[in-house]
Amino acid sequence: MxxxxxxxxxxxxxxxxxxxxxxxxxxxxxxxxxxxxxxxxxxxxxxxxxxxxxxxxxxxxxxxxxxxxxxxxxxxxxxxxxxxxxxxxxxxxxxxxxxxxxxxxxxxxxxxxxxxxxxxxHHRVSIEQQVPEPKGDNFLYLRVERKMVKINVIEIFWIESLKDYIKVVLKDKALVSKQKISVIEELLPEEKFVRIHRSFIVAIDKVESYHAYAIEILGKELPIGRNYKAECRKRLRLIN
Known part of the structure; x- marks a missing residue:
């Protein structure tokens, strides 16, 4: 229509x-x-x-x-x-x-x-019944190279801040958009994502391994910032 x-x-x-x-x-x-x-x-x-x-x-x-x-x-x-x-x-x-x-x-x-x-x-994501529906929208749009790209929230592995830009990492690709990481953080369902560093937000269910100072997703180690450790311990049940 x-x-x-x-x-x-x-x-x-x-x-x-x-x-x-x-x-x-x-x-x-x-x-x-x-x-x-x-x-x-x-x-x-x-x-x-x-x-x-x-x-x-x-x-x-x-x-x-x-x-x-x-x-x-x-x-x-x-x-x-x-x-x-x-x-x-x-x-x-x-x-x-x-x-x-x-x-x-x-x-x-x-x-x-x-x-x-x-x-x-069709602007809504079809979620299988066994997957809980996150709070808020199931998708977001980002401006990437002069067009709006729809991103399913459940496909995001992590988001990285690149000064005035962000990089949204999916399983097989990464998208770069001019946006503040703090703006994207407000749009994501808080029960599924956690800020681990001033430059990184990660999907909790995508974390493969972790220790007190870093987590691993898709084989890449991402640092846990000093000011974010307490929240990470609570959300990821991190063990020193």
């Missing part, structure tokens, strides 16, 4: 950011973009729209008032620099409410809600 999408914002840069984000999703068809709620209303009278990225505070007509004027509004993701409108946005049954500047990981969570609503099932 193609999700017909409209971007409405009076700031050209804000439109550019969202447009850049959505172009990586083949399921999203960006039908139009405009600068005012009045223009958006006119587009909606002529064109089928499934999803609107809608700025709240615009000249002429607020985004929230546009939604109120629609008899059968599409899915709405509000985008604004103003926290004060959040409650009103959710009262209008918005899918999500994104505060500018919008980080890509937060944008992904909003898109995932849209996919859930429209039953875009």
């Amino acid at each position: 193609k999700i017909k999408t409209l971007i409405v914002d009076d700031e050209p840069h804000a439109i550019e950011v969202i447009e850049k984000y959505v172009e990586d999703f083949t399921e999203i068809d960006l039908v139009a973009k405009c600068n005012t709620a009045i223009q958006a209303f006119q587009i909606l009278q002529k064109t089928r729209i499934d999803l609107i990225f809608l700025d709240v505070k615009m000249p002429g007509l607020l985004g929230t008032n546009l939604v109120r004027s629609l008899k059968n509004p599409p899915k709405i993701i509000f985008t604004t620099a103003y926290q004060d409108y959040a409650l009103e946005g959710f009262d209008l049954n918005a899918v999500d409410y994104l505060l500018k500047p919008i980080p890509f990981d937060r944008f992904l969570k909003a898109i995932d809600k849209v996919f859930e609503a429209y039953k875009v099932n």
Whole structure:
């Protein structure tokens, strides 16, 4: 299914950011973009729209008032620099409410809600019944060489920080993305991953062997940082 999408914002840069984000999703068809709620209303009278990225505070007509004027509004993701409108946005049954500047990981969570609503099932990982489902999402997207690559969380062996980049190591390949390791750490299910070093996060069930100062995964030894030893002992049951 193609999700017909409209971007409405009076700031050209804000439109550019969202447009850049959505172009990586083949399921999203960006039908139009405009600068005012009045223009958006006119587009909606002529064109089928499934999803609107809608700025709240615009000249002429607020985004929230546009939604109120629609008899059968599409899915709405509000985008604004103003926290004060959040409650009103959710009262209008918005899918999500994104505060500018919008980080890509937060944008992904909003898109995932849209996919859930429209039953875009192939963006979910099929987990065999005998494997417990982790908390949160079963996958994440990383920008790798100008495209978004979907990574199944259960296939990750470890993540390594490379200054402003990270390397995500899978069984037969490694992917490098411009991202902070702390951001990825927040997205991973905490019951399945542990930070062992300022530069390393490892999948607990992929650890092959360990001692007090390092663990081994895929035949490679990864150091345990001094500040992470206590947590490693608890999570890996490490024996001195």
